[in-house]
Amino acid sequence: MAEQENHDLAVRMAELARTAAGPRTVEEVLSDVTAAALDLIPGADTAGVLLIGKGGKWESIGETSDLPHQLDKLQMTLNEGPCVEAALSEVIVRTDDFRTEDRWPKYSPAVVDIGVLSGLSLKLYTASRTAGALNLFAFKPHAFDGEAETFGTVLAAHAAAAILASREGEELQSALSTRDRIGQAKGIIMERYNVDDIRAFEMLRKLSQDSNTRLVDIAQRVIDTRGDG
Known part of the structure; x- marks a missing residue:
């Protein structure tokens, strides 16, 4: 059984790697990750990714239902x-059973009232500017074991890689935009004042x-004056 489950994990991770390589948003990739978590971890009833940025700004991504966002909001509150x-x-x-969980005295009874009895959260190593976790929840107690932690850790690593790749892409686009604006500004100055590059x-x-x-802001100002003569 364990051998088959490991094979299933390997196959699913290969699928995720192939889909992540295409032109897809980080939200689409994380939705695939949380869907894979439900398929590969039998005890999970719902899953999502929580990202926490500077100043406590947070967002829920890739949720398989409305519940993860509800639970994220409750925790942040x-x-x-x-x-x-x-x-x-x-x-x-x-958490094997939120009914007996005393680490979070306000949160635990609140989720029990919602119907959630166990959970598994795995850290995403996303960079210093953003913290994140892949979160799985179940409506029964003792839904997760060591094998669930192993599978979840692999999926969390994939989720973190998707987020980092997305951020690198955004930074590259920003750098290209900066270069283009400076180049435009130089061209305007060269033409206007008859100087070289x-x-x-x-x-x-x-x-x-x-x-x-x-x-880059000076360059933008020069571009904005292009029609002023």
């Missing part, structure tokens, strides 16, 4: 709970230094 703990500090946080860049750089303004 109460400032306690397994998803927050996994995202910010612990690597794996497992090097002199145009020096003029931009001096304006940036003298006004204590980012070079």
Whole structure:
């Protein structure tokens, strides 16, 4: 049985890797990850990813139902709970029965009232600017075991890779946009003042230094004056 389950995990991870390689959003990839979690971890009834950014800004992504967002919101409001703990500090946080769980005295009875009795949260290593956790919940107690933790850890690593890849793509696009704007501004200055490429860049750089303004912002101002003659 264990051999078949390991094979299923390997097959599903290969599928996830192939789909992640295409032009897809991080939300689409994480939705595939949470769907895979439900398929591969028998005890899980619902799953989602919680991301926590600077200033406590948070979002629920890839939820397989409305419940993970509801539970995330509850934890962020109460400032306690397994998803927050996994995202910010612990690597794996497992609760076998929320009815007897005393680590979160406000959160635990609240989720029991909702009908959730056990949970498994796994930290995502997403970078210093963002904390995250892959979260699984079940309506019965003792739904998760060591094997569930192993499968969940593999899926969490895939989710983290998708988030990091998405961020790198956004940063690349930002860098390309910055380069393009500086290039446009240089072209305008070269044409307007009959100077070469090097002199145009020096003029931009001096304006940036003298006004204590980012070079890309100075470039945008030059572009905005293009129609002024």
